[in-house]
Amino acid sequence: xxxxxxxxxxxxxxxxxxxxxxxxxxxxxxxxxxxxxxxxxxxxxxxxxxxxxxxxxxxxxxxxxxxxxxxxxxxxxxxxxxxxxxxxxxxxxxxxxxxxxxxxxxxxxxxxxxxxxxxxxxxxxxxxxxxxxxxxxxxxxxxxxxxxxxxxxxxxx
Amino acid sequence: xxxxxxxxxxxxxxxxxxxxxxxxxxxxxxxxxxxxxxxxxxxxxxxxxxxxxxxxxxxxxxxxxxxxxxxxxxxxxxxxxxxxxxxxxxxxxxxxxxxxxxxxxxxxxxxxxxxxxxxxxxxxxxxxxxxxxxxxxxxxxxxxxxxxxxxxxxxxx
DNA sequence: CGCAATTCAATTGCGCACAACTCAATGGCG
DNA sequence: CGCCATTGAGTTGTGCGCAATTGAATTGCG
Numbered sequence: 001x002x003x004x005x006x007x008x009x010x011x012x013x014x015x016x017x018x019x020x021x022x023x024x025x026x027x028x029x030x031x032x033x034x035x036x037x038x039x040x041x042x043x044x045x046x047x048x049x050x051x052x053x054x055x056x057x058x059x060x061x062x063x064x065x066x067x068x069x070x071x072x073x074x075x076x077x078x079x080x081x082x083x084x085x086x087x088x089x090x091x092x093x094x095x096x097x098x099x100x101x102x103x104x105x106x107x108x109x110x111x112x113x114x115x116x117x118x119x120x121x122x123x124x125x126x127x128x129x130x131x132x133x134x135x136x137x138x139x140x141x142x143x144x145x146x147x148x149x150x151x152x153x154x155x156x157x
Numbered sequence: 158x159x160x161x162x163x164x165x166x167x168x169x170x171x172x173x174x175x176x177x178x179x180x181x182x183x184x185x186x187x188x189x190x191x192x193x194x195x196x197x198x199x200x201x202x203x204x205x206x207x208x209x210x211x212x213x214x215x216x217x218x219x220x221x222x223x224x225x226x227x228x229x230x231x232x233x234x235x236x237x238x239x240x241x242x243x244x245x246x247x248x249x250x251x252x253x254x255x256x257x258x259x260x261x262x263x264x265x266x267x268x269x270x271x272x273x274x275x276x277x278x279x280x281x282x283x284x285x286x287x288x289x290x291x292x293x294x295x296x297x298x299x300x301x302x303x304x305x306x307x308x309x310x311x312x313x314x
Numbered sequence: 315c316g317c318a319a320t321t322c323a324a325t326t327g328c329g330c331a332c333a334a335c336t337c338a339a340t341g342g343c344g
Numbered sequence: 345c346g347c348c349a350t351t352g353a354g355t356t357g358t359g360c361g362c363a364a365t366t367g368a369a370t371t372g373c374g
Binding site: 028031032035061062063073074076077078093097098099100101 | 321322323324325326331332
């Protein structure tokens, strides 16, 4: 395998550019397609991610949702309030632990799942890749993420 | 190859979840590492992307920068103002076409390139992947992005 | 038991992404 | 030439992502 120390700074700069450009671009391209697909469900893409989690487990503490989606309360609190205002979700303090807030689907929130049924198929079709390649992509992304998360990068060169 | 029509909605939902979760997570994981690496350069990640473009071509209209990074003026205008306030960049109306604004590196902006020299190496090292896998990842991302961009998804199911 | 450290949600503040819009400059066409 | 569509930058408003902080509840340890 080719190792980083063997390459020139100039080459690395180019590869770095390509990787971060393409990851950024891909992320925003996905966002754009989801935006269109989700528009008439009244959901944003991050809201859809939360709904996906709740369609698996219809009741979860904010903490757990954050762990699954890698999001903190600073992002989730206002987002969940919007979902609550839209009537898709209920939020209440746990009786066992008053620090914790439990988020639960309403019947309206559950019902939305049916209307979202064709979103995955349409999204995956729009990627234009065979399922095997998508699985490969997912695998690489997960490996990269795990490595980056555990990298503990030092602040200054 | 395995085609979408042959799969059950339930399977597709799972794959869709995995793909969009992992892409999202990867994008944010990259952002987190860049944030640390760029902190003492005083740059955010999107600002770094703009600087990368300007380090290639030290003078470009806003329009061109937007094309390279897939960003519109709504994002770039305030960002470029911040780079200008930081002294890294100058902005001035083109004489040929008064609608266009040309962005040019200042000497301070050029000088920053040296201090950013180790960022790519450190970033790529943090990914924990061999260069071949990174190239593979980049290739998949670019194919997906191209397909998504040309998909022209219809609004409602 | 009592107090300090930890945990969890919420809030504040800043920057980015994007849609919708404004406004001026330009270019094309009759 | 005169008019109108187009182009390019900027502004506004909404929502997300994250750091930093707050405040209350819980845990743990002496």
